[in-house]
Amino acid sequence: MSERFSFTLKAKDGKARTGVIHTPRGEIRTPAFMPVGTAGTVKAMMPESVRATGADILLGNTYHLMLRPTAERVAALGGLHKFMNWDRPILTDSGGFQVMSLASLRKLTEEGVKFSSHVDGSKHMLTPERSMEIQRLLGSDIVMCFDECPALPAEDKVVAESMRLSMRWAQRSRDAFGDRPGHALFGIMQGGVTPELREESAKALTGIGFEGYAIGGLAVGEGQEAMLGVLDYAPGYLPEDKPRYLMGVGKPDDIVGAVERGVDMMDCVLPSRSGRTGQGWTRRGSVNLRNARHRDDPRPLDEACTCPACQNYSRAYLHHVVKADEIIGSMLLTWHNLHYYQELMQGLRDAIAESRLSAFVAQFHAQRAEGDIEPL
Helix, strand or coil: CCCCCEEEEEEEECCEEEEEEEECCEEEEECEEEEEECCCCCCCCCHHHHHHCCCCCEEEEHHHHHHCCCHHHHHHCCCHHHHHCCCCCEEEECCHHHHHHCCEEEEECCCCEEEECCCCCCEEEECHHHHHHHHHHHCCCEEECCCCCCCCCCCHHHHHHHHHHHHHHHHHHHHHHCCCCCCEEEEEECCCCCHHHHHHHHHHHHHHCCCEEEECCCCCCCCHHHHHHHHCCHHHHCCCCCCEEECCCCCHHHHHHHHHCCCCEEEECHHHHHHCCCEEEECCEEEECCCHHHCCCCCCCCCCCCCHHHHHCCHHHHHHHHHCCCHHHHHHHHHHHHHHHHHHHHHHHHHHHCCCHHHHHHHHHHHHHHCCCCCC
16 A cells, blocks of 8 residues: 555546556545545445445545534544544545535635635634645545635636636645645646636646646536536646546536546535435436336336345335435435446446447447336
């Protein structure tokens, strides 16, 4: 097991890449999907169950954990890994996106962001230095720079000013992160949907130097076509020998499109959130288990899936527990969705390694075009 953080690129197929991120807590196979454990838990899942789906790494949330139970309390109890019983790598986001989307009375200055907690209205100040401190207290293996993320669409002037502020904060984050062998700091590219701003951001970040690079400011209202349009060029602005992380993405077809364009890491709340709302993701697209057509169907959600929900329970049962708001419905569908996402990532890794990505992607889209199987 590596004692330092590094990235090994193993194979390419077009722009798509497969490799391994080495950390003291274990290897992360790329392309990687990171389940989101916002408040120190992947909702409706035990940590060992998350690992059983094939996940190598989880994401924790700086904003939520700083508010409760607080980073200082987590540190006193042995750090986030021990606190949540997850001994493999953890990436924590910087808190910038949540401050933008959740906090009230938000005031942005050069120093940072003053805001009121959405939990209890308490006042807080989040700066690059404080974000680095919180993530250090949590014990994150991969730390994200503190950045500002404007919602799209937005005027180029607004996006440019925001991006340049984020680049100044990136330097402050790098300075505050210090020398932490075995831990990594990722810079975050901003710039909206404007190539010139994306390139300027990438040059600023590579000039500072990071262990990995994220493509931020997407999946914030611009739509899939615009997002993929940015990904047609943005990964190419980043170093070939460092991991590339697309933040907050997404649906299975978003993931496939991102991987085709050279992205190595992704995260999204979608598979777990969908699991709590009766939606299952399968090779044929999404399935709404609340729909009455499932109530007498003895077949599994996906006949080719090896997760516990599909191996042990029928669509009729899943429909029943979802409609009855039984907790097991959320548990089974979340497990299924995370299993499907990790199975998709393994399929992408294998296809890239064997130079057959085009065929894999064609089959992926063909199966989704077929739609869900008809009821009996």
